[in-house]
Amino acid sequence: MPVEELNQEERDSWMRALPEWSLAREGKAIERSFEFADFSEAFAFMARVALIAEKRDHHPEWFNVYNKVDVTLTTHDAGGLSLKDMKMAKAIGSLL
Numbered sequence: 001m002p003v004e005e006l007n008q009e010e011r012d013s014w015m016r017a018l019p020e021w022s023l024a025r026e027g028k029a030i031e032r033s034f035e036f037a038d039f040s041e042a043f044a045f046m047a048r049v050a051l052i053a054e055k056r057d058h059h060p061e062w063f064n065v066y067n068k069v070d071v072t073l074t075t076h077d078a079g080g081l082s083l084k085d086m087k088m089a090k091a092i093g094s095l096l
């Protein structure tokens with residue numbers, strides 16, 4: 001089933017509900033940086049996100065250095081942001 005890209009109004013409404021996330025890539029992605037006590041905590045977070053990603057078949061782009069994890073969400077199949085990214089962002093936030 002094709003995944004629809006959100007229109008600007010839907011996108012902006014979701015962004016108000018996800019204030020910790022920022023638009024990136026000219027509105028085609030959202031990003032958020034996380035900081036933990038150490039690498040072990042950061043990697044534990046990534047492991048939990050990985051399980052959610054597999055369950056949803058929706059995978060983050062991310063970059064980790066020691067205790068920091070930068071997460072970018074976008075939907076390749078939609079060529080931009082979809083509901084999947086926003087729901088994933090919400091699920092990631094509820095892990096903390």
Ligand SMILES: C[C@H](O)[C@H](O)[C@H]1CNC2=NC(N)=NC(=O)C2=N1
Pocket residue numbers: 057058059060073074075076077078
């Ligand atoms: C075939 C499979 O459904 C797709 O490749 C999935 C897997 N994970 C994905 N993750 C993300 N972020 N975007 C996608 O479009 C996507 N598509």
